[in-house]
């Protein structure tokens with residue numbers, strides 16, 4: 001199937017599918033041109049396991065910002081071992097990283113939102129763009145209940161990325177944390193141990209912190225910006241859908 005063949009009625013049908021049906025459809029129709037992108041949140045853990053029930057050969061990629069928590073690197077290794085996968089790692093461009101560090105230092109993300117977004121652009125967004133060039137179907141772990149900003153996440157949407165159309169799937173868009181934990185426990189899945197330490201959303205060291213009881217789900221990300229708004233995004237998921 002070609003991405004151009006996917007019209008609105010097909011997108012509507014995909015939006016009505018279960019997570020399992022959506023993953024099967026993606027890998028059946030696009031093979032290696034479909035890939036799961038994960039930063040080893042719990043949703044990524046579940047999506048990889050659901051995919052493994054249909055096929056032994058599926059692509060998974062992660063953005064290694066070079067500032068991940070040791071527990072996240074452990075989770076990557078554990079998933080590779082359990083599923084016999086080689087998880088593709090996309091890292092920051094060396095010269096862009098050096099230029100940023102020379103200008104602003106390692107901790108520029110504390111300065112203001114623009115510098116945080118610049119750091120995320122160099123360490124996450126640009127490597128993610130490189131990953132997206134290798135695929136037509138991008139499978140993510142986004143969920144509606146993560147923040148006000150993410151309430152409108154759809155299970156299936158056509159997005160435009162550098163002039164190309166990509167089908168972006170979020171199979172767990174409607175799942176809540178209780179259902180995700182149930183799936184992890186019932187299937188004894190290896191997961192990122194930061195979730196046992198109070199974290200609810202995982203990114204880089206310093207920029208992701210554990211939640212205090214009662215805080216919104218993404219309050220632990222860049223928490224020094226919490227008083228501004230809850231549009232706390234690294235830029236990977238801010239591309240709008242085109243209908």
Ligand code: SF4
Pocket residue numbers: 065067109116117119120121123124203204205207234
């Ligand atoms: S999460 Fe923090 S360290 Fe990681 S890329 Fe974004 S601003 Fe930089």
